Amino acid sequence: MKRFRVQSLQVRLAVRLATLYIIATVIATGALIYGAYDTASSLNDRELSGRAEDLARAVSRDGAGQARLALPARLASAYADSTDDIFAVRDAGGRLLAASPVEFGAQVSKWPLAKDDPSYFHLTDLGTREYYGLSVELTSAVGPVSISVARAAGANVLVSSLLREFVLDVAWASPLLMLATLAIGVFVVRSGLKPVRDISRIAAGIGPDTTAVRLTSDDLPAEIKPLVDAINHALDRLERGFVVQRQFTANAAHELRTPLAIVTAALEAMQGNGELTKLRADVGRMNRLVDQLLRVARLDSVALDFDAVDLNEVASSAVATMAPWTIAQGRTVAFLGTEAPVRVKASSVAVADAIRNLIENAVLHSPLGGEVTVTVQPDARVSIADRGCGVPLGDRDRIFDRFWRGKGSKTAGAGLGLAIVKETMKAHGGGVTVSDNPGGGALFTLAFTSTDTAAQANISSAG
Numbered sequence: 001m002k003r004f005r006v007q008s009l010q011v012r013l014a015v016r017l018a019t020l021y022i023i024a025t026v027i028a029t030g031a032l033i034y035g036a037y038d039t040a041s042s043l044n045d046r047e048l049s050g051r052a053e054d055l056a057r058a059v060s061r062d063g064a065g066q067a068r069l070a071l072p073a074r075l076a077s078a079y080a081d082s083t084d085d086i087f088a089v090r091d092a093g094g095r096l097l098a099a100s101p102v103e104f105g106a107q108v109s110k111w112p113l114a115k116d117d118p119s120y121f122h123l124t125d126l127g128t129r130e131y132y133g134l135s136v137e138l139t140s141a142v143g144p145v146s147i148s149v150a151r152a153a154g155a156n157v158l159v160s161s162l163l164r165e166f167v168l169d170v171a172w173a174s175p176l177l178m179l180a181t182l183a184i185g186v187f188v189v190r191s192g193l194k195p196v197r198d199i200s201r202i203a204a205g206i207g208p209d210t211t212a213v214r215l216t217s218d219d220l221p222a223e224i225k226p227l228v229d230a231i232n233h234a235l236d237r238l239e240r241g242f243v244v245q246r247q248f249t250a251n252a253a254h255e256l257r258t259p260l261a262i263v264t265a266a267l268e269a270m271q272g273n274g275e276l277t278k279l280r281a282d283v284g285r286m287n288r289l290v291d292q293l294l295r296v297a298r299l300d301s302v303a304l305d306f307d308a309v310d311l312n313e314v315a316s317s318a319v320a321t322m323a324p325w326t327i328a329q330g331r332t333v334a335f336l337g338t339e340a341p342v343r344v345k346a347s348s349v350a351v352a353d354a355i356r357n358l359i360e361n362a363v364l365h366s367p368l369g370g371e372v373t374v375t376v377q378p379d380a381r382v383s384i385a386d387r388g389c390g391v392p393l394g395d396r397d398r399i400f401d402r403f404w405r406g407k408g409s410k411t412a413g414a415g416l417g418l419a420i421v422k423e424t425m426k427a428h429g430g431g432v433t434v435s436d437n438p439g440g441g442a443l444f445t446l447a448f449t450s451t452d453t454a455a456q457a458n459i460s461s462a463g
Contacts, residue, residue: 362386
């Protein structure tokens, strides 16, 4: 089974940061808690050592020269009133000098004498309480003495309470700190990847019509710049390839026009049988293909000159130009305009060319005697309707591709006419669509942006 992998670099970095933060937080929290308890334990040991030293200073000799423990009244009272703290003092010979309580002294008497280094013990058999303590040998007025001191488990309520409070604070503060740190990390990652997203948007807009666009390397991480430079060099090579291809297409089409014109003129002057008629039709198709190739080359490489034009004038002129050819094909063409001019910012030559292509396409797909209608609408749209068989839904997205022809197509075209229309409308910032003609057949619509509508929109926005 193929393992699932997250494709987003941002998500990958965020996940890795989260994992790092969680591990670091757990380690830091554990270290803090361990350090707190270790500090508390050290303080407890230090306090026990201090008590042992106090007891060693209280050892002296009595009138008979025997060692004895003479506690100050304050210490004697503290030990007498408390069962939390216990002690036992023995001299160098192991004789018990004093103990509180007596039971503890009895147990300590059985132990070996203490050494200079403290030894720790845990009592569980002294009454009903547990004790933690240490035994150590200290110097006194009578020489070395062995002192054992202990404190009942849980006796230091304040320290225990502080430790519990600290653990609780760490327990709820650590996740909040981790989330805040993670949020900052994600923000930093996202802001750091913003230049990459910006060049991605630029790259998404590069196509055959925008081969001159290049990716910018400003503010990019040093690791990404080599990739951007490599992509720009690849785009340079692609642009040169497109230029060579377009020049070849234009030059080839241009060079073919003259010999085809000569062949066409010679065929028109010749008398012959049906084979000659078929040859004339073939040469006519070649002339049409060469003409379309030149139009494509011009759209690809020559910037169009835009002026304010009236769609009524452009469309009616295109209809008048195509009318003789349409009649020769056994069909008719009609024009329906608007009373007021419909002005758009466009190239009149390119728009007329697009309308002629659509008229020619409609005529070739109309039945004999059928009528093609060209209609200009006030909302800056031009529609061309025929009475043919229409365009299947599955083909409507592909009919505008270059050199694409539907299955079973009986027309002699090369599949460039509709592609020219699409490129023309794209250059004008508009679009072309195909739908069903309400009366049967296909309805092609060219949608422009009216200059009057744009001006009105500017006035409204300014107001």
